[in-house]
Amino acid sequence: MVKITDVARHAGVSPSTVSYALSxxxxxxxxTRQRVEASIRELGYRPHAGARxxxxxxxxxxxxxxxxxxxIHVPVVMQFAVSVVTxxxxxxxxxxxxxxxxxEDGLRRVADTALVDALIVMDVxxxxxxxxxxxxLDRPSVLIGFPAEPAGLTCIDLDFMAAGEVCVERLAGLGHxxxxxxxxxxEVYVRQTAFAQRVVQGFTxxxxxxxxxxxxxxxxxxxxxxxxxxxxxLREHPALTGVVVHNEPILEPLIDAFEQLGLRVPGxxxxxxxxxxxxxxxxxxxxxxxxxxxxxVGERAVGLLMKKLGGTxxxxxxxxxPRLTERGSTAPRDA
Amino acid sequence: MVKITDVARHAGVSPSTVSYALSxxxxxxxxTRQRVEASIRELGYRPHAGARxxxxxxxxxxxxxxxxxxxIHVPVVMQFAVSVVTxxxxxxxxxxxxxxxxxEDGLRRVADTALVDALIVMDVxxxxxxxxxxxxLDRPSVLIGFPAEPAGLTCIDLDFMAAGEVCVERLAGLGHxxxxxxxxxxEVYVRQTAFAQRVVQGFTxxxxxxxxxxxxxxxxxxxxxxxxxxxxxLREHPALTGVVVHNEPILEPLIDAFEQLGLRVPGxxxxxxxxxxxxxxxxxxxxxxxxxxxxxVGERAVGLLMKKLGGTxxxxxxxxxPRLTERGSTAPRDA
DNA sequence: TTCCCCCGTCGAAGCGCTTCGACGTCACCC
DNA sequence: GGGTGACGTCGAAGCGCTTCGACGGGGGAA
Numbered sequence: 001m002v003k004i005t006d007v008a009r010h011a012g013v014s015p016s017t018v019s020y021a022l023s024x025x026x027x028x029x030x031x032t033r034q035r036v037e038a039s040i041r042e043l044g045y046r047p048h049a050g051a052r053x054x055x056x057x058x059x060x061x062x063x064x065x066x067x068x069x070x071x072i073h074v075p076v077v078m079q080f081a082v083s084v085v086t087x088x089x090x091x092x093x094x095x096x097x098x099x100x101x102x103x104e105d106g107l108r109r110v111a112d113t114a115l116v117d118a119l120i121v122m123d124v125x126x127x128x129x130x131x132x133x134x135x136x137l138d139r140p141s142v143l144i145g146f147p148a149e150p151a152g153l154t155c156i157d158l159d160f161m162a163a164g165e166v167c168v169e170r171l172a173g174l175g176h177x178x179x180x181x182x183x184x185x186x187e188v189y190v191r192q193t194a195f196a197q198r199v200v201q202g203f204t205x206x207x208x209x210x211x212x213x214x215x216x217x218x219x220x221x222x223x224x225x226x227x228x229x230x231x232x233x234l235r236e237h238p239a240l241t242g243v244v245v246h247n248e249p250i251l252e253p254l255i256d257a258f259e260q261l262g263l264r265v266p267g268x269x270x271x272x273x274x275x276x277x278x279x280x281x282x283x284x285x286x287x288x289x290x291x292x293x294x295x296x297v298g299e300r301a302v303g304l305l306m307k308k309l310g311g312t313x314x315x316x317x318x319x320x321x322p323r324l325t326e327r328g329s330t331a332p333r334d335a
Numbered sequence: 336m337v338k339i340t341d342v343a344r345h346a347g348v349s350p351s352t353v354s355y356a357l358s359x360x361x362x363x364x365x366x367t368r369q370r371v372e373a374s375i376r377e378l379g380y381r382p383h384a385g386a387r388x389x390x391x392x393x394x395x396x397x398x399x400x401x402x403x404x405x406x407i408h409v410p411v412v413m414q415f416a417v418s419v420v421t422x423x424x425x426x427x428x429x430x431x432x433x434x435x436x437x438x439e440d441g442l443r444r445v446a447d448t449a450l451v452d453a454l455i456v457m458d459v460x461x462x463x464x465x466x467x468x469x470x471x472l473d474r475p476s477v478l479i480g481f482p483a484e485p486a487g488l489t490c491i492d493l494d495f496m497a498a499g500e501v502c503v504e505r506l507a508g509l510g511h512x513x514x515x516x517x518x519x520x521x522e523v524y525v526r527q528t529a530f531a532q533r534v535v536q537g538f539t540x541x542x543x544x545x546x547x548x549x550x551x552x553x554x555x556x557x558x559x560x561x562x563x564x565x566x567x568x569l570r571e572h573p574a575l576t577g578v579v580v581h582n583e584p585i586l587e588p589l590i591d592a593f594e595q596l597g598l599r600v601p602g603x604x605x606x607x608x609x610x611x612x613x614x615x616x617x618x619x620x621x622x623x624x625x626x627x628x629x630x631x632v633g634e635r636a637v638g639l640l641m642k643k644l645g646g647t648x649x650x651x652x653x654x655x656x657p658r659l660t661e662r663g664s665t666a667p668r669d670a
Numbered sequence: 671t672t673c674c675c676c677c678g679t680c681g682a683a684g685c686g687c688t689t690c691g692a693c694g695t696c697a698c699c700c
Numbered sequence: 701g702g703g704t705g706a707c708g709t710c711g712a713a714g715c716g717c718t719t720c721g722a723c724g725g726g727g728g729a730a
Contacts, residue, residue, distance in 0.1 A: 003686055014710045019688055026689095027707060046447040050394060051686035053385030054715045061450075064432070068417060074410045082403060085434050094450065097399070097432040099420050112381040115396075115429065223587060224619055252558060284559055338716055349680045354718055361719095362677060386716035389685045 002043045011039040022047070053114065062088050062305065063116040065098045065107070067123030071185035071193075071221065073248040076276060076294050077122070080144070083298030084120060091306050093117075104133050111139045118305045120144065124155070126192040140308035142301045145194045146317070154308065156301050156318040160195045160274070163290040163322035164202025167244040167272040170288070170324060172210040175333035176242035176270060179207060179214050180233055182226075182254060183246050186218040199246050199274060213239070223253035230257035241333050245273040245287075252283050255329070266331035277325065286327035293320060337378045346374040357382070388449065397423050397640065398451040400433045400442070402458030406520035406528075406556065408583040411611060411629050412457070415479070418633030419455060426641050428452075439468050446474045453640045455479065459490070461527040475643035477636045480529045481652070489643065491636050491653040495530045495609070498625040498657035499537025502579040502607040505623070505659060507545040510668035511577035511605060514542060514549050515568055517561075517589060518581050521553040534581050534609060548574070558588035565592035576668050580608040580622075587618050590664070601666035612660065621662035628655060 008015040013032060020026040021036040028036075039045070053059040064084050066077055085095045096116055098106050100123065107130060110116045117139060121130065124145030134141045135152045143155045164181070171179050181203045183189070184196045200216055207214035215237060219229045229250075233240055243258075245251050251273055255265055263269045265285050273280060273289040280289035297320065304314050343350040348367060355361040356371040363371075374380070388394040399419055401412055420430045431451055433441050435458065442465060445451045452474060456465065459480030469476045470487045478490045499516070506514050516538045518524070519531045535551055542549035550572060554564045564585075568575055578593075580586050586608055590600055598604045600620050608615060608624040615624035632655065639649050 001686090004688095005686080015687080016689075016711075017709060020709085023688080026709085029708060032708080044447075046444070048389065048686050049448040049450040050385045050388030050392075051715090052688080054383065054389050054717080055686075055688040057385075057688095057715075059385060061431070074413045078409045078413055081432065082434055085432055086436060089437065094445070095432045096396070097416065097420055097430045099417055101421060102424065109381070110429070112379075113384040115384040222617060282557060336716090339718095340716080350717080351681075351719075352679060355679085358718080361679085364678060367678080383716050386685090387718080389687080390716075390718040392685075392718095 001048075002045045004045070004047065007036065007039045007043055007045045010043060011035045057114065059114060059117055060092060061094045061096050061116045062302070063096045063098055063107070063110050063119040065100060065119065065121045068100050069123065069187075069191070071188040072123060073221075076248065076292060079276070079294040080122065080298045083295040084302055087299045087302040091302065093302075093306075104130055107133060107137070111137045118142075118309055120301050120305065124194050126194050126197060140305060142304050142308075144297060144301060146198070146319075147194060150316055152316075154304055154314055154316055154318075156297060156304060157195060157320070158290075158293060158297065159319035159321055160198040161202035161205075162319070163274050164199040164204075164244070164246075165206040166202075166290055166322045166324050167274065168203055168206035168210065168212065168214075168242075170272055170330065171242035171244070171270055172206070172212055174242075174270060174330060177212055177333070178237055178239045179212050179242035179244065180237060180240055181214070181216045181244045181246065182229055182233075182250070183216060183218045185220050185247070189218055196246070203244060212242075213237075219247055219250055219254075221247060221249040223250065223256075226250040226253035227257040230254060230261055234261055234263070241268070242270050243272075245271060245275070248275045248279055251275060251279065251287065255283070255285055255287075266329050270330040270333075272324075272330060274322075280325070280327060285329050288325065288327045288330040290322040290324050293323075296320065336383075337380045339380070339382065342371065342374045342378055342380045345378060346371045392449065394449060394452055395427060396429045396431050396451045397637070398431045398433055398442070398445050398454040400435060400454065400456045400458075403435050404458065404522075404526070406523040407458060408556075411583065411627060414611070414629040415457065415633045418630040419637055422634045422637040426637065428637075428641075439465055442468060442472070446472045453477075453644055455636050455640065459529050461529050461532060475640060477639050477643075479632060479636060481533070481654075482529060485651060487651075489639055489649055489651055489653075491632060491639060492530060492655070493625075493628060493632065494654035494656055495533040496537035496540075497654070498609050499534040499539075499579070499581075500541040501537075501625055501657045501659050502609065503538055503541035503545065503547065503549075503577075505607055505665065506577035506579070506605055507541070507547060509577075509605060509665060512547055512668070513572055513574040514547050514577035514579065515572060515575055516549070516551045516579045516581065517564055517568075517585070518551060518553045520555050520582070524553055531581070538579060547577075548572075554582055554585055554589075556582060556584040558585065558591075561585040561588040562592040565589060565596055569596055569598075576603070577605045578607075580606060580610070583610045583614055586610060586614065586622065590618070590620055590622075601664050605665040605668075607659070607665060609657075615660070615662060620664050623660065623662045623665040625657040625659050628658075631655065 004015045004018050008018045021028045021033045088095050119141040122144045124143045126148040128147050145157050146155045188196045273287045277291045280287040307314050339350045339353050343353045356363045356368045423430050454476040457479045459478045461483040463482050480492045481490045523531045608622045612626045615622040642649050
């Protein structure tokens with residue numbers, strides 16, 4: 001293994017000079033730096049991560065806690081993880097993968113052993129048991145999602161309440177008077193997963209505000225469940241002309257089911273969704289949707305963390321405004 | 336921060352004794368160990384990961400390279416990652432997440448900086464550019480998947496060739512004479528992704544051996560593509576009665592398409608698949624399938640790595656035999 | 671009883687890096 | 701022209717842990 005002293009000897013300088021040339025924490029003459037860099041390349045030097053971490057008390061590793069629970073849409077989680085890893089690398093950091101299974105102990109472990117410098121936590125619940133721990137940890141963290149009591153934490157997410165509202169406003173603007181929300185699987189609500197709850201809040205508030213008749217329907221993530229929901233909606237709400245879908249896997253099956261029941265989309269029924277743009281675009285009937293900007297959330301979460309690590313204060317709450325894209329699944333009522 | 340010297344003082348022993356009590360690398364009297372453990376608990380001591388890594392030249396971290404490319408089924412990747420993380424924890428290791436984007440440089444970086452002790456690489460291609468690097472690295476690695484030339488490496492995967500064969504044998508045994516393979520998206524084959532290729536090999540070999548008429552059809556992962564393939568198959572192979580599907584996302588849409596074209600499954604058409612059991616079970620028509628044992632592969636990959644880290648020799652190739660589960664999608668021809 | 675060896679523990683030396691204080695040199699200002 | 705910084709570099713200390721050699725004491729073998 002080639003170490004910093006080898007580089008120093010080869011370049012004719014002291015180890016500390018090599019270190020400063022690398023970190024830029026003290027001025028080094030252009031000429032010396034060139035020489036050091038040449039030696040590094042020639043010898044193939046790589047600083048030892050452990051030694052660096054010990055001496056600097058910075059590991060340059062971020063922890064990412066990914067959700068495993070049922071009812072969450074895996075591709076979105078993955079997109080998010082990839083975006084975190086990619087962004088972290090831009091800041092010269094790596095990402096340690098933690099599963100929710102380890103729970104609070106896992107968070108405490110990686111923080112207390114100084115394995116990681118900071119943490120990103122996904123799938124936050126309204127009353128998440130990890131919150132007190134995160135507040136007390138000596139390392140910064142960022143939550144993806146908003147708990148009921150976010151004081152003292154840093155949170156970021158799509159503004160799901162506004163997203164729910166935007167979908168309804170759109171339908172209302174097109175003249176629809178009876179709308180329904182087809183939501184995530186029931187267990188997601190039972191767990192009080194923050195984002196799902198907020199969509200319901202936004203949906204309901206906007207419907208009320210606009211004087212629409214509305215109903216909310218959790219739905220399992222299977223095509224069969226989608227069919228059942230479609231039938232139930234037509235039976236119980238015959239005047240229904242607008243549907244908001246917040247459940248990626250059933251988006252397509254649900255539309256199929258409606259059409260098999262004799263409803264054209266968007267002719268008889270307008271559909272809006274909250275889902276990744278790629279999904280909305282790729283469907284047979286492209287769906288008007290509020291984007292789920294996983295990549296942006298991941299990027300900004302890492303950005304926030306880096307600021308905190310750098311000692312800069314950051315806002316406690318970052319809510320990304322919903323962005324609705326018109327596609328082929330919405331039309332004026334009676335159009 | 337509480338350190339090992341604090342524990343030592345509190346327990347009335349030397350730091351080295353605390354270390355040995357923790358690692359078990361030298362005999363420590365029962366009584367002393369008890370005392371040390373009590374002090375550790377009382378003070379809330381956690382060894383500093385960086386210091387440990389520096390002194391022992393073991394970071395207790397594994398690298399996991401996950402694929403990002405199009406055409407791979409994300410939930411399977413995720414299952415796999417979770418299984419790796421969970422198993423690694425059982426061996427007191429953590430997992431660093433690398434994306435394929437970083438490529439060979441990323442592998443070299445985490446290995447050379449001693450950030451990780453060992454590596455797990457997924458989505459191996461037949462002629463993977465990373466192979467020479469992995470062979471030359473001073474850290475052990477395990478590949479998920481088999482390249483064309485696996486000598487000098489450790490590989491594990493489902494025996495996809497045998498899986499392809501088993502599916503055909505099953506159909507042949509039921510009397511089917513004309514079969515088709517609906518495979519992964521074209522780009523997967525273009526990249527020479529090992530597992531996809533091997534399924535084709537097994538499928539074709541078994542069909543030839545049994546004197547069946549056979550054809551192979553790559554297929555995009557969209558319902559629309561599934562419909563097109565279904566129509567094409569019926570048009571070009573009107574005598575077709577057996578289909579093998581190796582493409583998770585289109586499994587259900589494909590069956591739907593066949594039924595909409597007037598073919599009953601399994602009445603007119605028998606379907607077998609290579610996919611996770613959960614998927615096969617959850618469909619409207621439960622599908623006879625060869626299981627994709629992501630969890631087991633992950634577990635065993637970590638197990639192999641641990642053996643290698645321990646200095647034990649391990650077999651270069653581990654092929655898990657296919658396990659076919661009979662469900663409702665297969666029936667004898669003319670039954 | 672003597673010798674040897676093993677058990678249990680200690681002290682000290684490092685692992686490879688960062689960082690702090692110090693120091694010489696040079697330019698610049700009054 | 702002497703004082704004052706800023707610049708560029710060095711040496712040494714130390715981050716918190718593991719590990720190696722050493723050593724006292726007790727038990728078994730001879």
